[in-house]
Amino acid sequence: MHTRRRGSSDSDKPVADEPPEWSDVDADAVEERVVELAEQGHSPSEIGLKLRDEGVQGTPVPDVALATDKKITEILEEHDAEPEFPEDLRNLMKRAVRLRDHMDENPNDHQNKRALQNTQSKIRRLVDYYRGDELDADFTYSYDKAKELL
Incomplete structure (x- = not known):
């Protein structure tokens, strides 16, 4: 989405209807x-x-x-053991916090500034996607919230 390149194709997972016989775990x-x-x-x-x-x-x-x-x-x-945030959103928030900390130390690093903008954009889109189901209806992303939550 944020590059001019096409996406890379991945290999497909083999089709299987039942676990292999060597893995007979209950x-x-x-x-x-x-x-x-x-x-x-x-x-x-x-x-x-x-x-x-x-x-x-x-x-x-x-x-x-x-x-x-x-x-x-x-x-x-x-079993009521699910994480409070979806894993993809949590990983993006960790990345944004890391990039923001880097930007505070290196204000002239324009590549990372762009990477931070792209990451925050992805976070906002994911928050819109998850809002209401897995996130509170009034949840909004901010650096301070992300740093506090992580």
């Missing part, structure tokens, strides 16, 4: 592990990586959705 055990990792402060994407790499009781879980028929965020919602 769905309840996977859900318990997801909630446990969320309580430790991990984001949904980090939880997926940990389950893929470490697994549950030593058995890797290549795809939580195939193992449990639910996404990680759905599992977290059921």
Whole structure:
């Protein structure tokens, strides 16, 4: 959106209807592990990586959705362990705070000034998208709020 380049194409995830036979983990055990990792402060994407790499009781879980028929965020919602902000919005806010701190130290860094403007623009669009459902109806983005929340 903010560059003149075209988007890069990604490889598609292989189509699968059921988990592989070597990963025979109980769905309840996977859900318990997801909630446990969320309580430790991990984001949904980090939880997926940990389950893929470490697994549950030593058995890797290549795809939580195939193992449990639910996404990680759905599992977290059921157990009231979902993060207060959507992960994509939180990551953009972290980036904006980092860029703003950099701009305070380096006021003549025009590339980062542009990057900060683009990031804040993305944040505002995402806030509009999430407002009412996952965010309060009167939530507005500001640097001070983002620094306080993070």
